[in-house]
Amino acid sequence: MARLPTKLVLRSLVLTSLMSSKLFLKPALAILNVVTNSKSALLNPDRNRILNKLLRWTVYDHFCAGTNREEVSKTVAEIKTIGYQGVILGYSKEIVLDPNEKLIHDETGSMTYSDKCSDMVKEWKTGTLETLRMVGPGDILAVKLTGAGPIAIDSMAERKSMPEAMEDAIDEICLAAKNQGSRLWLDAEQQLLQHGLDDWAIDIMRKHNNSETPLVYNTIQAYLKGSKANLDRHISLAAQEGWTLGIKLVRGAYIEHEAQFLIHDFKEDTDRSYDLIADTMLCRRMPAHMEHLKFPNAALFLATHNAASAAKAIATHQARLLSNEPTVMLECGQIQGMADELSCELVQNYERALKESNAANMSVPKAFKCMAWGSVAECMQYLHRRAIENKGAVERTQHMVAALRRELWRRTFG
Template sequence: MHSRTSLRCLPILANFDVISIRSGLRGTKTVYQHRLNTTSARSVSDASSSPPPLTSPSDQRSALARLPTTGIVRSLILGSFLASPLLFNPGLAFLQRITRSKSLLLNPDRNWLLRAVIKPLIYDQFCAGTHEAEIRKRVAAIRDLGFSGVLLAYGKEIQIYEKNNTSAEQVVAASKHDEELELWKKGNLQTLDMLEENDVLAMKFSGAGIFTVDAMLKNEPPSTQMLDTLDAIAQAAARKKCRIIVDSEQQSIQKSIDRWTIDWMRKYNRGDRPVIINTLQAYLKESRDKLTYQLGLAEKEGWTLAIKLVRGAYMSNDRRELIHDTKPETDQSYNSIVHDVLTQSLPGFDRQKFPKMTIFLAGHNQQSVDKATSLVEKLDRDGKLNIVPEFGQLQGMADDLGCRLLNWNENRVSSNELRPHCKVYKYMTWGSTQECMEYLVRRAVENRGAADRMKDDMAAMYSELKTRMVDALMGRKARTN
């Protein structure tokens, strides 16, 4: 087994994320754009075009009662910052400068004044912690709120370029393939150490180092050392009864990621408890073709396909022609995939003998969650809920939506204990403040892009905070669920 080292001293290559890859490789063209807008798209639209909201306004207040006051105050401060162009634009530019700067003065791990601002206001909103004790405390708090568990990932990210653009230092690093893999392996095993049964380890293959990224750029198979490393991590996760999600990355390496992950699923998803989960990005035009291909392969070869469905997070890096032209088209893609999987009506498969698969619905879109929960209830009433979805959101994003999902799920199960339980998770990233800066910048941009939803969330949080202040002044006991 691996040694227990200080998390602050964890090797810097553990589970890195690629932020920018310059590549001339071209991805596979989609052939499913037309079908998306026909049969399947109409079916989900007709079936649940106007689902009832997940909760009423009073239920939303009840859901917010789960959240700690510090979290609500921090969300309101960040919301005010993100909603104001006068504050957000220069603030984002400063955060990006910190992320890319080599100056010790702009390193929050070295500059206590900078850390004193970023850590409590931004880092603590989106991240799990910088050391093991802090991480375990934060994860325990998430469980206390009622969440089923966490998806935990190491947050360090770097820029990696195609081989002919690498610096001399990167070329030297690429020659140390075994060393890179060992660091990545230790990082993932140490993350597993902080998880409990049914939790999920989230990882990016790019974290295995420059040599591995170069192989993916060239569409080469994983090295023997990489295969041995993946076996060690998967076996450790299986022993602990945890799962592993392979996160999506940029399209220049995603084809290799999918192929490597399919091989991994082929080996470790043959029992009743699949270990490996692949990620499907609904904003890509080829997402349905990918799902159809992977499910067909799993059915033919006798293993279980496990999918995490997301909208997508690499729009600024991926080629625009690969992405749906409008947000409504992306929404339709996401919702129709959910519908066809849960109803076992995916074109090309026998509904009566639908292949075994699991699906994890990751996202912060209220309408998509409403459609999914409405469909779950209908299928459950009809005795046709054969695929029970799991739900998850990023820590610090749509926390009220996650809590409303908890209320919805608990109300369902309390009325009938035989009803299947839809687990709800939080995705959390850990690492030092500086190590998580790239991750934090992406979260800021994502939240800024959801301005309309944020206005409604802030209004509800202001109301909740006001209620708590009145309760405190009147000496009333805090409300609980």
């Protein structure tokens, strides 16, 4: 952690200490919940300047990249100065439409989407392309398909094919990312939408992932009992149809909102599921009954704060490379403001390995930091999810607090 600026270490220590305290986190979560979901102008951080400042000083500046291009560019430059090999950037705006404005009668008298719904797709595309221009070659654009509003959400929920406006927008975004030398991943959502989202993601990868490394990654959530079968479906289709598979592996952020029977019964089962999916990718294992096919070109992005899972996957990856066994490209990333001790270790390992070998011969994964941008009000849903995640990870946050304390002690007395 010696590479982190002192201001960041101090802010992390204060915030992470508070978040690892159940006594503080419970009321803080309740307040965040009210601010996130309130329709009152008084509780809108983009209108109430005092609330805006308060949130910026506490959670916003810690977890978010900035409210405009200038602020985001500064944060991205700082992250790269620390040593990360790249950033992942997403636009937080989640447009909420008045349900009364969603549908209108067309000239034949049947119901159709209003112009406001079509405008939301256009706004989402513009915002996503603007976000892409804030990152550089090698970086990743995080795409939230639900941000496009009811036209996207309704089709996804009903598991229909991608509406034409969405397909055109996605094609433009993929092409722009490719021309810029960046990549993109599709964020995973709640199960109500995820089956439709998976179908779309497969269509997008089928169309755009036609070189050896993927341009587009889909997200698999390991906390789902069906996640391994879902991975196998992705692998089988990519192998049969000859496209490149990009998998971003997470545990899953919607545990509080999902039907519980879909989720593994215990945290340990989710951990095992996460490690099994990573291992399947790294060892290029075809699903049963598909072994006659060759494993497709593929890459794995480990999106986790769990040091044990990261260590296990990295060890498998290295062992396979050292023994000349085939594997897939591996990269790792954590969210800005979280698990800095793991992120710094990954950066350090990468730099050490780079000194000892050359970039083409690297057996150590690149380390990324993932962040969201948008106005304070636009980022409230994102911040709320981060707080819920910390509630379920008190042990890990305590580990981070201990690491931050040690670092501060070293800087003061070492």
